[in-house]
Amino acid sequence: MARLAQTADLTDIQQEILATVRSFVDKEIIPHAQELEHADAYPTEIVEGLKELGIFGLMIPEEYGGLGESLLTYALVVEEIARGWMSVSGVINTHFIVAYMIRQHGTQAQKEHFLPRMATGEVRGAFSMSEPGLGSDVAGIRTKAVRDGDSYVIDGQKMWLTNGGSSTLVAALVRTDLGADKAHQNLTTFLVEKPAGFGTVAPGLTIPGKIDKMGYKGVDTTELVFDGYRTSADAILGGEPGRGFAQMMDGVEVGRVNVAARACGISIRAFELAVEYAQQRETFGKPIVAHQAIAFQLAEMATKVEAAHLMMVNAARLKDAGRRNDVEAGMAKLLASEYCAEVTTQSFRIHGGYGYSKEYEIERLMREAPFLLIGEGTSEIQKTIISRGLLREYGIER
Numbered sequence: 508m509a510r511l512a513q514t515a516d517l518t519d520i521q522q523e524i525l526a527t528v529r530s531f532v533d534k535e536i537i538p539h540a541q542e543l544e545h546a547d548a549y550p551t552e553i554v555e556g557l558k559e560l561g562i563f564g565l566m567i568p569e570e571y572g573g574l575g576e577s578l579l580t581y582a583l584v585v586e587e588i589a590r591g592w593m594s595v596s597g598v599i600n601t602h603f604i605v606a607y608m609i610r611q612h613g614t615q616a617q618k619e620h621f622l623p624r625m626a627t628g629e630v631r632g633a634f635s636m637s638e639p640g641l642g643s644d645v646a647g648i649r650t651k652a653v654r655d656g657d658s659y660v661i662d663g664q665k666m667w668l669t670n671g672g673s674s675t676l677v678a679a680l681v682r683t684d685l686g687a688d689k690a691h692q693n694l695t696t697f698l699v700e701k702p703a704g705f706g707t708v709a710p711g712l713t714i715p716g717k718i719d720k721m722g723y724k725g726v727d728t729t730e731l732v733f734d735g736y737r738t739s740a741d742a743i744l745g746g747e748p749g750r751g752f753a754q755m756m757d758g759v760e761v762g763r764v765n766v767a768a769r770a771c772g773i774s775i776r777a778f779e780l781a782v783e784y785a786q787q788r789e790t791f792g793k794p795i796v797a798h799q800a801i802a803f804q805l806a807e808m809a810t811k812v813e814a815a816h817l818m819m820v821n822a823a824r825l826k827d828a829g830r831r832n833d834v835e836a837g838m839a840k841l842l843a844s845e846y847c848a849e850v851t852t853q854s855f856r857i858h859g860g861y862g863y864s865k866e867y868e869i870e871r872l873m874r875e876a877p878f879l880l881i882g883e884g885t886s887e888i889q890k891t892i893i894s895r896g897l898l899r900e901y902g903i904e905r
């Protein structure tokens with residue numbers, strides 16, 4: 508995109524990475540996305556290509572074999588990938604969150620054990636908070652780990668694991684009754700290693716089949732059932748129980764920047780498709796773009812793309828600078844995902860009847876956009892985070 512969603516002050520390395528990814532997206536993702544998505548087929552060749560580009564290790568420190576890049580670089584890469592096909596960004600996102608959590612909160616042994624193999628994409632991460640009975644209300648988690656000598660035994664059911672089948676490492680948030688007053692202080696993250704695949708993949712650990720979704724196809728989303736699954740205390744992220752909630756919230760916070768970036772990528776693509784179609788399609792003797800109503804739609808869409816991109820970049824840069832960004836990440840995620848739903852709908856309408864045909868890309872984008880209103884916390888949850896943050900700053904003495 509020549510003009511929209513440009514980012515000021517990128518380093519030469521960042522520009523080089525983005526140019527490489529953009530070219531990969533144009534050549535290897537966009538031409539295949541429709542077919543793979545309609546077949547709900549896992550994008551194996553694309554994933555292998557991303558491994559070769561080092562994308563799985565983008566934010567993993569160089570000492571562990573990664574590229575040691577910033578959250579901003581990662582978010583801009585995700586924006587490019589989602590412009591091609593959101594499901595591919597889903598393949599790397601949970602991996603990125605788990606690698607980030609291990610980097611931030613893991614013991615030295617956990618970093619050495621996982622990060623080098625995560626950097627190459629040999630170990631692939633999924634993260635699991637949600638359960639059949641809860642998503643927003645994380646503190647209500649019921650899946651339970653009970654200590655038994657040097658081990659823990661886990662029982663319960665988790666839900667909505669993106670990459671649940673294809674991953675080999677799941678960061679799972681479960682209850683460990685430690686007697687803390689506040690429910691969230693009893694939660695612990697376990698690093699669960701397993702083979703990729705479906706069915707009973709380890710004693711006491713079952714990944715039932717893929718959940719059939721309206722969009723976001725290709726990438727597998729699954730349940731996970733623990734039934735007397737036994738693991739060691741060494742599998743606790745950071746080594747100590749009771750810290751899981753804070754660790755996961757840290758992971759989800761960078762995940763929100765990533766969801767905002769995905770929304771930007773889809774919006775950019777929806778705009779690209781609309782601006783091209785509006786110049787080709789003629790009605791009443793002129794291209795539809797010559798009707799002011801359509802030109803103004805394009806102006807609105809481009810403005811939304813630009814606003815969302817700027818907020819996403821701001822949230823990423825704050826985190827990279829070591830500053831708190833919960834409010835800004837929440838705002839970026841809220842605005843980018845809501846705008847994405849609007850921009851894809853506007854593009855769909857500009858396509859007229861053809862937008863409803865599966866031959867046109869906008870049909871897929873229309874099914875992808877709604878997930879962004881839900882994943883990493885719904886819009887209502889973002890507003891809760893934003894308003895709480897604002898009251899911390901603007902609260903008055905009573």
Ligand SMILES: Cc1cc2nc3c(=O)[nH]c(=O)nc-3n(C[C@H](O)[C@H](O)[C@H](O)COP(=O)(O)OP(=O)(O)OC[C@H]3O[C@@H](n4cnc5c(N)ncnc54)[C@H](O)[C@@H]3O)c2cc1C
Binds near residue numbers: 666667723
């Ligand atoms: C395709 C897909 C992939 C996913 N991948 C993962 C994953 O990899 N790992 C994972 O852990 N989870 C994953 N999720 C789960 C996702 O994070 C949850 O669906 C999401 O957090 C919402 O939770 P819920 O579905 O239980 O909705 P609920 O929490 O039941 O919410 C239902 C509705 O009530 C609203 N609501 C809830 N509480 C409040 C409140 N306090 N105030 C106002 N409104 C409220 C919500 O905004 C929503 O509109 C995935 C979901 C999908 C659809």
